Amino acid sequence: MNNVFVYCEIEDGNIVDVSLELCTKGRKLADQLGCKLEAVVIGDALKGIESQLFPFGVDFVHVANDKRLYPYTTTPHTKIVVELFKAEKPEITLFGATSVGRDLAPRVASALGSGLTADCTSLEIGEHIDPKTKKEYKNLLYQIRPAFGGNIIATIINPDTRPQMATVREGVMKKEPLAKTKIGEVKNIDISKIVTDVDFAVKIIERKIEKSKVNIKGAQIVVAGGYGVGSKENFKLLYELAAVLGGEVAGSRAAVDAGFVEHERQIGQTGVTVRPKLYIACGISGAVQHTAGMAESSMVISINNDPNAPINTIADYSINGSIEEVLPKMIKYYKQNTK
Amino acid sequence: MKGLKILLLAKQVPDTRNVGKDAMKADGTVNRAALPAIFNPEDLNALEQALRLKDNYPGTTIHLVTMGPGRAAEIIREAMYRGADGGYLISDRAFAGSDTLATSYTLAKAIEKLQPFDVIISGRQAIDGDTAQVGPQVAEKLGIPQVTYCEDILEVTAKDIKIKRRLERGYEIVSAPRNVLITVHSSAPDCRSRNAKLVMKYKKAKTISELQDSVQDYEQLQKERPYLHIEEWSANDLNVEPMRLGLNGSPTKVKTIENVVLTAKETVKLEAADKDIDFMMKELIASHTIG
Numbered sequence: 260m261n262n263v264f265v266y267c268e269i270e271d272g273n274i275v276d277v278s279l280e281l282c283t284k285g286r287k288l289a290d291q292l293g294c295k296l297e298a299v300v301i302g303d304a305l306k307g308i309e310s311q312l313f314p315f316g317v318d319f320v321h322v323a324n325d326k327r328l329y330p331y332t333t334t335p336h337t338k339i340v341v342e343l344f345k346a347e348k349p350e351i352t353l354f355g356a357t358s359v360g361r362d363l364a365p366r367v368a369s370a371l372g373s374g375l376t377a378d379c380t381s382l383e384i385g386e387h388i389d390p391k392t393k394k395e396y397k398n399l400l401y402q403i404r405p406a407f408g409g410n411i412i413a414t415i416i417n418p419d420t421r422p423q424m425a426t427v428r429e430g431v432m433k434k435e436p437l438a439k440t441k442i443g444e445v446k447n448i449d450i451s452k453i454v455t456d457v458d459f460a461v462k463i464i465e466r467k468i469e470k471s472k473v474n475i476k477g478a479q480i481v482v483a484g485g486y487g488v489g490s491k492e493n494f495k496l497l498y499e500l501a502a503v504l505g506g507e508v509a510g511s512r513a514a515v516d517a518g519f520v521e522h523e524r525q526i527g528q529t530g531v532t533v534r535p536k537l538y539i540a541c542g543i544s545g546a547v548q549h550t551a552g553m554a555e556s557s558m559v560i561s562i563n564n565d566p567n568a569p570i571n572t573i574a575d576y577s578i579n580g581s582i583e584e585v586l587p588k589m590i591k592y593y594k595q596n597t598k
Numbered sequence: 599m600k601g602l603k604i605l606l607l608a609k610q611v612p613d614t615r616n617v618g619k620d621a622m623k624a625d626g627t628v629n630r631a632a633l634p635a636i637f638n639p640e641d642l643n644a645l646e647q648a649l650r651l652k653d654n655y656p657g658t659t660i661h662l663v664t665m666g667p668g669r670a671a672e673i674i675r676e677a678m679y680r681g682a683d684g685g686y687l688i689s690d691r692a693f694a695g696s697d698t699l700a701t702s703y704t705l706a707k708a709i710e711k712l713q714p715f716d717v718i719i720s721g722r723q724a725i726d727g728d729t730a731q732v733g734p735q736v737a738e739k740l741g742i743p744q745v746t747y748c749e750d751i752l753e754v755t756a757k758d759i760k761i762k763r764r765l766e767r768g769y770e771i772v773s774a775p776r777n778v779l780i781t782v783h784s785s786a787p788d789c790r791s792r793n794a795k796l797v798m799k800y801k802k803a804k805t806i807s808e809l810q811d812s813v814q815d816y817e818q819l820q821k822e823r824p825y826l827h828i829e830e831w832s833a834n835d836l837n838v839e840p841m842r843l844g845l846n847g848s849p850t851k852v853k854t855i856e857n858v859v860l861t862a863k864e865t866v867k868l869e870a871a872d873k874d875i876d877f878m879m880k881e882l883i884a885s886h887t888i889g
Contacts, residue, residue, distance in 0.1 A: 337738070358764075361730045361731075361746070362744070362747070365733075366734045368699065369702055373849060374850035375850070401853065402850075407727075411855050414852070415852060416853045420849035460775045465771040466770045468765065477785075504888050534639075536887055557887075560878070577868065588870070
């Protein structure tokens, strides 16, 4: 039987959240297809790691354990995964769309000649009839993702190649253990036949993982405030909205100079340049020095008391109102509409 | 140390950040003609890394390799204006419809013709697909190591290259052997601007197709100044299996496309009223901007 496989990433001895989210989704896909769910864990000191996976309904855990396999480097992990997939012939394989998964999955796909879809936002099982040949396909994986800068949503399929491969970002799928843990089976991979010393040519000299530092540049949603926010106290409203939407808070130079927000969050010519999916400008007039740092945002919302603020001209939505009034309503209607 | 031979993989992309309301055709497909074509942003970060190596290690050469339609030669010229030495345009109707696998196969075949090289540098991903797949897929096909998410190429010695990688919650410094493929992250420094002298020198650099389209007699000019010749390769110039090109060589197929451009760049003017905010949040959720 061709099963669903999830590549599980390790950080500090734990399976990372995105991998458990994918196991949750993988379990559902496997149930729909009537097949097993298998996990691949590659790293060091992995004894007992399966206990983190069984609550999510994993039937088989493939473990490759070696001191040289943690932290992740590309070549050895690629070789191990490729060999495993060649032997097991999975139907579907899922990877986190992380700096590890997006480094590994394309190499594996390239080696196997498989189709891979990056950053899927939804995965479903469905049918397909080829428009030209009229050939019918059953139980294909629909890999659904935004494309073209988020302007279209595409459903991608791999009719003729296996495995059907996809990556998914953290937080897109839900992490949900089963009501009752099912004890699966561990299969150890003998890596001595797969990797050699040459495969460790890329060496990690230094590695520093910080506990959630401000990352405005990488944020998909930025809630930025200007002098018009009025006070440090009012900035709390921005933090609340950012927390609800999963974004970061930033400020204009005027807001930073006024001490409303710290310098590392400054957007603009003398600060950081961002290109998020959504930029919410609160009480920002929109001087060129500021817009230089955010003009490439895919979508801009401007909230301002001044209907003639220059920022309104580049905004997709301009809201004539105060921060105190508008932000709590945005939170309220976001929650109401996403239930 | 001797200079490096650098190949820069880059792509000309439609500017998906500036999508107007005519960017989508009535049938929901993308109207590429309505979108300006630009140098993929992270490929410019990659170019800057290459140019810094050229600054630091005299004798270094940078050649851009790009696959695309004829007009993609524009980004080769653009790179030359900023300090690259030349480039190769890989262009053929047979490549149309390539997914990342077929693209990486084609690029790897072109790179095979350009061996030996010291390092291949490219942007992490292109903004029209955001997949970040082509770099690693090319490296796999060439059988060379890769370092993705590069923020800074710190040092090159005769033996290896030291690279800082940007990770989600931190960084890594790795050493890689020569003959590595590096993909550069947007957190790397922005690319320097054009150099006026180089613009003067290279503005008449053309591919063979562009010469055919051109009314002026460039052929004589190119004979006198060979650096104005941009190499152009079709499928016939590469040692490729036709079944692995274009749509045929692409395992992924697009089943359906749904247009989510709801408002484009027309400003929607709202008040702080409940119904206005409710309307906006619903649109943002429907367009997958949030939620």
